[in-house]
Amino acid sequence: MTMHQPGIFQEGTKHHAFLEFTVQGAPRVLPGRALAIAGVEAGHQVVGFGPALCEALARVAAPSRDFGFDALDGMDGMHAPATQRDLFVWLHGDRRDELFARALAWRDVLAGVADLAHEDHGFLFRDSRDLTGFVDGSANPKAEARMAAALVGDGEHAGGSFVLAQRWVHDLAGFAGLAVEEQERVIGRTKPDSVELTGDAMPPDSHVSRTDLERDGRPVKIYRRSSPVGGVRDAGLYFLAFSADVARFRWLLDSMFGRTGDGLRDRLLGWSRPVTGSIFYAPPREALPAAFGD
Ligand code: HEM
Structure with missing residues (x-):
């Protein structure tokens, strides 16, 4: 039976690299x-490959070839840059020191073959909040629905998953300058207890309104595993999401950036902007022994 990489769904860990x-x-x-x-067998690591590396590796085939992240320009000068990399390693666990040692081990084993082009170290912030103070993950699919959202369901690629990885930087001082009720209208949920706004109280340009989408009568579902990252000066979010279908990422970003022709964009972009963007393919775990040699 084909199996996904179990670390995708291992929730609740405190630290991330x-x-x-x-x-x-x-x-x-x-x-x-x-x-x-x-790491993959232990369930605290996920490995993904960019499109060029998928092509090169002898035994890794993605369901589509040309799935890399394309930069996009949105309304009001908003921009999402593309920094497509080749290899993605997500480590998570409850010990920061162990995680750091594992990150170093990856750098060392790949020396001469791959350069560490970007790294971020993430942490659980309070009760799973992003650094703006809102609970992140409330509407994430749960239980079996997570698998349906994240994993290619059947066929030769069953258990594979596309991964959107995007580092965002917040303007925390600017966002904190808004009254809490206004912050809630930006997100589309209440701040203390993450209750979704309803009816007239829900603005059409809130983050939830721009990301709670339907396409051809079906909900556009992804499974998010983002984490707060950075220090006081570059505080932000490492946005990480898994999807069975790579097109969903683009539909969501087009909606956020005001590229869907309805004259609206996500208000959250006024206080948060992406500074990197890659899409990887995390193959089923059976593909990994052939992708990595000694
Ligand atoms: C700085 C960047 C971002 C922040 C701080 C952020 C934060 C949040 C928060 C607080 C929620 C509401 C609670 C929840 O359901 O998790 C949410 C919902 C959501 N976000 Fe984001 N998010 C960011 C970027 C993105 C991006 C780039 C995407 C997609 C490409 C995205 C997709 C979603 C989706 C699908 C939902 C659930 C909508 C629903 O069905 O209710 N977010 N986000």
Whole structure:
């Protein structure tokens, strides 16, 4: 039976390391099999590949070839840059020191093959809030619905998942300058207890309004695993989401950035902006032993 990488769904861990590598050349296999397999089997690591690396690796095939992140320009000069990298490693766990050691081990095993082009270290903030103070994840699919949202369901790619990885930076002082009721209208939920606004109280340009979408009569569902990252000066969110269908990411971003022709964009963009953007493919775990050599 084909199986997904279990770390995708391992919730509740306190610390995260997000590593994005640029790989040199077009290797048919990457070093680091022991590291790759042990972490994935333990359920606290997810590995994904960018489109070019998927093409190069002898034994990894994604359901679509051209799935890389394209930059996008939105209303009011809003921009989402593309910084597509080749290899993504997401480590999570409850010990910051162990996580750091594992991140170093990845850098070392890939030395001479891949450069660590971007890293972020994330942490659980209070009761799972983003750094603006709102609970992040309330409307995330639960139980079996998480799998349906995140994983390719059947066929030869069953258990694979597309991954959107985007580092965002907040203007926390600017956002804090809004009255709490106004902040709630920006997000579309109440701040203390994360209750969704309803009826006339829900603005059409709130973050929830712009991301609670339907397409062809079906809800556009992704499974989010974002984490607060950075320090006081570059506080933000490492937006991380998994989807069975890569097109959903674009539909959501187009809606947020005001590219759907209804004259609206997500108000959250006034206080948060993306500074990186990559899409990876996290293959079923069976594909990993062939992708990594000793
Ligand atoms: C700085 C960046 C972002 C922040 C701080 C943020 C924060 C939040 C918060 C607080 C919620 C409401 C609670 C919840 O359901 O989780 C939410 C909902 C959601 N966000 Fe974001 N988000 C960000 C970026 C994004 C991006 C880039 C996407 C998609 C590409 C996205 C997709 C969604 C979706 C699908 C929902 C659930 C909507 C619903 O069905 O109610 N978010 N986000």
